Amino acid sequence: QKEVEQNSGPLSVPEGAIASLNCTYSDRGSQSFFWYRQYSGKSPELIMFIYSNGDKEDGRFTAQLNKASQYVSLLIRDSQPSDSATYLCAVNMRIQGAQKLVFGQGTRLTINP
Amino acid sequence: SAVISQKPSRDICQRGTSLTIQCQVDSQVTMMFWYRQQPGQSLTLIATANQGSEATYESGFVIDKFPISRPNLTFSTLTVSNMSPEDSSIYLCSVEMRDYEQFFGPGTRLTVL
Numbered sequence: 001q002k003e004v005e006q007n008s009g010p011l012s013v014p015e016g017a018i019a020s021l022n023c024t025y026s027d028r029g030s031q032s033f034f035w036y037r038q039y040s041g042k043s044p045e046l047i048m049f050i051y052s053n054g055d056k057e058d059g060r061f062t063a064q065l066n067k068a069s070q071y072v073s074l075l076i077r078d079s080q081p082s083d084s085a086t087y088l089c090a091v092n093m094r095i096q097g098a099q100k101l102v103f104g105q106g107t108r109l110t111i112n113p
Numbered sequence: 114s115a116v117i118s119q120k121p122s123r124d125i126c127q128r129g130t131s132l133t134i135q136c137q138v139d140s141q142v143t144m145m146f147w148y149r150q151q152p153g154q155s156l157t158l159i160a161t162a163n164q165g166s167e168a169t170y171e172s173g174f175v176i177d178k179f180p181i182s183r184p185n186l187t188f189s190t191l192t193v194s195n196m197s198p199e200d201s202s203i204y205l206c207s208v209e210m211r212d213y214e215q216f217f218g219p220g221t222r223l224t225v226l
Binding site: 090103 | 114146155156161169203212213214215216217218219220
C-alpha cells in the first residue's frame with residue numbers, strides 16, 4: 001500500500017512564530033513532492049514543490065526533503081492569521097504502471113493572533 | 114499554472130438522478146483528473162481522463178457510476194449517476210502541467226437528498 005502520512009492536527013501556532021508541518025511517505029522511489037494549501041470551502045492551491053534533497057525556499061515558505069528518511073516538511077516563517085488553513089502533502093508515486101499523486105490526510109493549521 | 118473552471122459550483126439533487134459536472138481549462142493539457150473530497154477528508158482520485166482514450170478508474174470507482182468524457186484537450190465532464198446521499202461530496206477536477214504539478218478547479222459541491 002503506497003501511503004502518505006500527516007499529523008491531522010489541529011496545529012496551533014502563535015502569530016509570528018514558525019509553523020512546522022511534517023509528512024512521511026512509503027514509496028522510496030518517489031521523486032516529486034508537493035504542498036497544497038486549502039482554505040475552508042475552497043479547492044487546494046499548490047504552494048510549494050520540491051524534487052531534490054535539501055531545502056527550497058520561497059518567501060516565508062521553506063520545503064525540506066530527506067529521501068533517505070522518506071520525509072518532507074513545510075516550514076512557514078513569521079506565521080500570519082491568513083496562513084490558517086489545511087495543508088496537504090502530496091507525493092507522486094508509480095502505482096500499477098501509472099504516475100499518480102497520492103495525498104496525505106492534511107494538517108489543519110491555526111495561527112493565533 | 115492554468116485557469117480552470119467548473120460548472121456547476123454547487124447543486125442539490127434528488128436521489129436516483131444524475132448530474133454532469135463540466136471542467137474547462139484555458140490551455141491544452143494532456144492529463145486531467147477527477148477527485149472526490151468528502152467533508153473533513155483528503156482527496157480521493159476517481160479517475161484519470163486522457164484525451165482520445167478511455168478514462169482509467171481507481172479501485173472502488175466504476176464507469177457505470179461515474180462516466181467521464183474527454184472530447185478535447187481543454188474540456189472534460191464527470192457524471193455522477195443514480196445518485197444516493199453517499200455521493201454527497203465535493204468533486205474536483207485537476208490538470209497536470211510540467212513535472213507532475215497538478216492544479217485544481219474550484220470544485221463542485223454536491224448534496225444528494
